[in-house]
Amino acid sequence: MQITISWLRANFQTFNRRYFDGGLPEPRYHIGRSRTRLGSLSFKRKRTWRKVINYDYTLGMSNYYDQNEHQFQSVLLHEMIHYSIAYTGIRDSSPHGIVFRGIMDRLNRDGWDIHVSSSTRNLAKSALPAHTSENPNKQQHLVLAIEMHDGHHFLSAVNPRFARELNNRLRSINEVSHFCWFVTEDPWFDNMPRVRSLRGRRVDPATYQEKTQTMTPFSL
Template identity: 30%
Template sequence: MTVTQDYIEHKFKEFNVLIFDGKLKPLPVRLSCARTFLGQLRYRRVHSLIGGWKFTDFQLVISRKLDMDERLLEDTVIHEMIHYYILSHQMRDTSAHGTIFRRMMTDINERFGRNISIRHRITDEESEKDMEVRRHLICVSRFADGSLGITISARTSIFCLWKELPCLPNVVECTWYMSLNPYFNRFRRSRTPKIYRIDKDELEQHLVSAVRLIKEGNVIRSL
């Protein structure tokens, strides 16, 4: 479903009354283009007048780039509201998703039939829904044992990576491609020489329409 700021604000109000006894103050809601998280609570940590830390300047950020269904979107909002409840009440949890967080989450899941989890990262299933067409600069590295890995280069880093990737241990060959296939949206763009292991058949299947890139002096062009 399409995420709008109004919708998130509306859900925040609804869940604040229903789940959090109206104990959360309104906060700014922002939509983000991030593909690496569904939701995020942003805040600042400042020195408190009475010593220690105080959490302040909260913002609720929800990704609009991922096609979440309504349930997942609601669960994502509630997940961030639990963080907000803990931090805005200046409670100290054992970690980001510590004892207090887990207790509240379990309680809400049971009482309201929700399916909130502690993961923030994007699952494969969600990545598969990201179908926007973008240009990917892809280096396929072959390792000494015959397995393959890929690196999606940030546009500005291609010259660096072109030079550095072949120098990594066990890399015997690097081949570059340009592809518009949304399959590659799920990989984070690299500025540093890092390689994701990938299944050979899966990769070949998605590289079918890709264009080979070659480098001649200071120019990279399609073959």
């Protein structure tokens, strides 16, 4: 089988209530085709004068291999353990240390198959189409979001063949304060041209925030 964003969201919400007392804020979701990592958790970190704060969590999973639902759910739970430890700020002895293994053992007693590390050696590549939507006929867009030092915001639907080139160019443009990539099926982008250069639609800050909060982060 292959999972979708809606599957990921529904299972996250169920497990959040069942195993984490509903205490984990909903993260961003990402489904990719990684060959080496079945799941991932990423987040940003900032230091205040009192402590270090983790925020902006993204939970990712891979559709590269053909797994059954129980296997996918066990991978999701693995990443949710990481999320719980990072969000609560608990110090563990290592990335898969005493705290992680304690939670893992508790969940495995409930019938799951969570491991410290998962081998892909015996997994077969998925023969299903590489889509992450309930409706494969929807258009999927690669979106570039740019914030400028002058306060302007831009959104672009990008031709994927030119994404790396644009990404490299953006790193040297001083006027850009921040940029990031997303994938989305939002029909708002359907009629936008797939640009090959650094141009996009200027939007107000509210629209920029609304769109970037509902899209799935993407790493080039």
